[in-house]
Amino acid sequence: MNYWKKLSPTQIKERVFKALEENVNYYDENVLGVPASHLDGKVFYQDAPFLQDAPFISTMVHNPNHIGCHTLGHSESFFKGTQEIEREVIEICAVDILKGQPGQHDGYVASGGTEANMQAIWIYRNYFVQKYKAQLSEICIITSSDAHYSMSKASNVFNISYQNIPVNEENRKVEKEILQEELEALKKGGKKYFIVVANMMTTMFGSVDNVSVYTDTLEELGCHYKLHVDGAFGGFFYPFAKNESKLDFSNPKVSSVTLDAHKMAQAPYGTGIFLIRKNHIEYAVTKEASYVEGEDYTLIGSRSGANAVAIWMILVSYGPYGWKEKVFILLKRTEWLCKQLEEIGIEFYSHSKSNIVTIKSKYVKPEIAKEFGLVPDNHHAPKWYKIVIMEHVNIENLIPLIEKLKA
Numbered sequence: 001m002n003y004w005k006k007l008s009p010t011q012i013k014e015r016v017f018k019a020l021e022e023n024v025n026y027y028d029e030n031v032l033g034v035p036a037s038h039l040d041g042k043v044f045y046q047d048a049p050f051l052q053d054a055p056f057i058s059t060m061v062h063n064p065n066h067i068g069c070h071t072l073g074h075s076e077s078f079f080k081g082t083q084e085i086e087r088e089v090i091e092i093c094a095v096d097i098l099k100g101q102p103g104q105h106d107g108y109v110a111s112g113g114t115e116a117n118m119q120a121i122w123i124y125r126n127y128f129v130q131k132y133k134a135q136l137s138e139i140c141i142i143t144s145s146d147a148h149y150s151m152s153k154a155s156n157v158f159n160i161s162y163q164n165i166p167v168n169e170e171n172r173k174v175e176k177e178i179l180q181e182e183l184e185a186l187k188k189g190g191k192k193y194f195i196v197v198a199n200m201m202t203t204m205f206g207s208v209d210n211v212s213v214y215t216d217t218l219e220e221l222g223c224h225y226k227l228h229v230d231g232a233f234g235g236f237f238y239p240f241a242k243n244e245s246k247l248d249f250s251n252p253k254v255s256s257v258t259l260d261a262h263k264m265a266q267a268p269y270g271t272g273i274f275l276i277r278k279n280h281i282e283y284a285v286t287k288e289a290s291y292v293e294g295e296d297y298t299l300i301g302s303r304s305g306a307n308a309v310a311i312w313m314i315l316v317s318y319g320p321y322g323w324k325e326k327v328f329i330l331l332k333r334t335e336w337l338c339k340q341l342e343e344i345g346i347e348f349y350s351h352s353k354s355n356i357v358t359i360k361s362k363y364v365k366p367e368i369a370k371e372f373g374l375v376p377d378n379h380h381a382p383k384w385y386k387i388v389i390m391e392h393v394n395i396e397n398l399i400p401l402i403e404k405l406k407a
Contacts, residue, residue, distance in 0.1 A: 003088060004096040006319025015085075016055035016309055020062050022081025023305075034078060039063050056310055064305030067292055069281060071106040074294035079305055086308035092315055094275045097239050098257055100249030107275040109261075109308040111300050113232025114150040116258035116274035119284065119299050120228040121154040121195055123256070123276065126283040127226065128193040136160050140191040142183075144174045144209060146202040148230060161191065172207035172349060179217050187221065194218060194225040200247045200257075201234025204377050204386055205349055206356030208238065211246045215253050228256045232272065234354070235259030240327040241353035255280060261311045266391065271307040274298075326391075330355045333398070334389045340402045355389040363405060372401050 007015070026037045038046060039061050051058045064079040071090055075083050086109055094105040110116040121141060128134040140161040143151050147164060155162035165174050165182055183194075196218070198209040211227070218225045229247050231238065236259060239248060248254065256276035261267035281297050289296040318326065334355045341348050341359070350357040361382045364374060369385050376382030387393075387401075 001096045001320050002102055003091045004315060004320050006322060007316040009317075012313055012316060013053070013055050016059060016313070019081035019085050019309075020059060020064075022084075023062060023064050024078040025062075031078070036063065036065055056306060056313060059306040059309045060304070065302050066109065066305040066308060067296060067298075067302045068289075068294045069106055069108050069297040070294075071108075072281070072294060072297070076293045082305040082309060085312050086305065089273070089308055089311050089315070090275065092312075093235075093259055093273055094249060094257075096320065097235070098248040098250075098275065099239075100275075100277075104278050105249070105275055106278060106281040106297075107273065108298055109303065109311065110272040110274045110298070111270050111303065112262065112272040113148065113230065113258050113260040114153065114272075115299055116232070116260075116272045117148065117150040117197065117228070117230055118154045118157065119274045120197075120256045120258065120276070121151070121160075122158055122299065123280055123283045124195045124226040124228070125158050125160055127280070128224070130283060132193065132224065134193050138190060138192045139195065140186055140193070141195045141197065142214070142225075143197045144172075144199060144202075146172055146205055146207055147197060147199055148203050148232065150230075151197055160195075161186075167207075170349075172202070172205050172351075173210060174213055176213050176217055179213060180221070183217060183221055183223065187223070192224060194223055196225050196227045198227065198229050198247060199234075200229050200231035200238050200245075201351070201354055201356070203233055204356075204375075204384065205358050206233070206351050206354030207349070208234070208247070208351055208353070211251065211253070226255050227253050228258070229254055230258050232258050232260040233263055233356075235273075236261065236264040236323075237327055237330075237355060238353055240324045241331055249275075249277070261307075261314070264390075265311065265314050267310045267314055268307065270304075271311060273311070330389050330391075333393070333395060336395060337387065337389065337398055337402075340398075341405075344402070344406050346405060349384075356386055357389070358384045358386040361385055368401070368404050371404070 064082045068075050070083040090107045094100040095102050136159050143164050144167050145164040165179050196214050198211045259273040261271040262269045284297050286296045338350050346363045348359045364385045374385040377384040
């Protein structure tokens with residue numbers, strides 16, 4: 001590991017408070033031009049004794065604004081201390097988790113996976129327009145039919161086409177023959193540039209795309225493409241469940257990856273991560289943000305530095321081996337559940353390296369789904385219900401469900 005080290009609670013506290021000391025203090029410094037301050041002292045008491053032992057809450061009270069992208073060399077100097085923590089988060093994720101090379105990635109802590117996916121599509125749309133003089137009508141997003149709805153949202157926002165490719169209903173895979181037919185039809189219809197989004201564990205099924213099916217087919221057809229990986233669910237799980245993967249930066253065809261820390265990493269909601277290889281994020285620069293030191297390259301603009309601190313604290317509290325152990329335990333619980341379902345003859349889908357189990361709806365009565373909080377693929381006409389093995393979902397929680405399904 002290059003950057004990811006396990007730290008003690010004392011070391012974590014010292015590091016965060018040192019970062020806050022390097023940030024601006026509105027009450028000790030004569031700062032007049034920044035439209036911000038610490039959280040309102042009349043509502044959020046800043047001298048509460050417990051804050052001395054609460055680095056994350058203290059960061060929220062200090063309220064650092066991490067506007068912009070801090071991996072490019074120039075950022076708002078008012079918040080340089082916590083920005084450095086965010087840069088460490090980017091390197092841990094890009095290098096130690098996703099097997100990239102040190103110093104070869106840009107990125108930032110986004111508001112979630114939806115924004116991070118849209119950031120990638122925004123960059124690649126602009127890339128094709130600026131480099132190839134592409135018309136918007138010539139650009140198309142390609143995903144599997146199991147992909148997250150953020151791709152459809154991006155299509156709408158950025159005014160480019162979107163085509164999802166049907167998957168095999170049993171193994172959730174995109175088949176090459178179908179993909180080739182779809183791409184050939186799109187080319188005949190005038191599409192020349194493709195933004196491919198491959199899934200590292202889909203939200204509903206936990207399924208994982210065979211990225212080579214996309215890249216091989218696109219290259220055989222002579223297509224221009226950029227490849228983004230949506231690891232919003234799987235980014236903090238799949239790399240630890242499977243030793244080798246083509247869905248990370250060890251694959252030179254992968255240009256960017258989305259992670260979501262507010263899922264498997266249990267960070268506060270509103271905490272996603274966008275990662276991209278160097279020399280790409282510049283296609284999203286907003287030069288009109290000239291009053292921002294370093295300008296802005298993000299969809300979100302102003303964002304809380306506390307979210308970056310939260311991710312960093314979580315990762316260094318576990319360390320890489322503690323995190324791998326956490327994933328191992330969740331996988332074992334998932335395997336136990338799958339075995340129970342097999343024994344009582346219930347049809348389900350579960351990827352071997354995933355912690356999601358999705359059951360066919362014909363086996364699940366609506367009252368059972370409601371009692372156990374099972375999530376359907378469609379609230380109006382469900383075909384599947386999913387179970388997600390999270391930290392709080394242990395075998396004692398699963399046994400009552402198994403008994404009800406048996407009945």
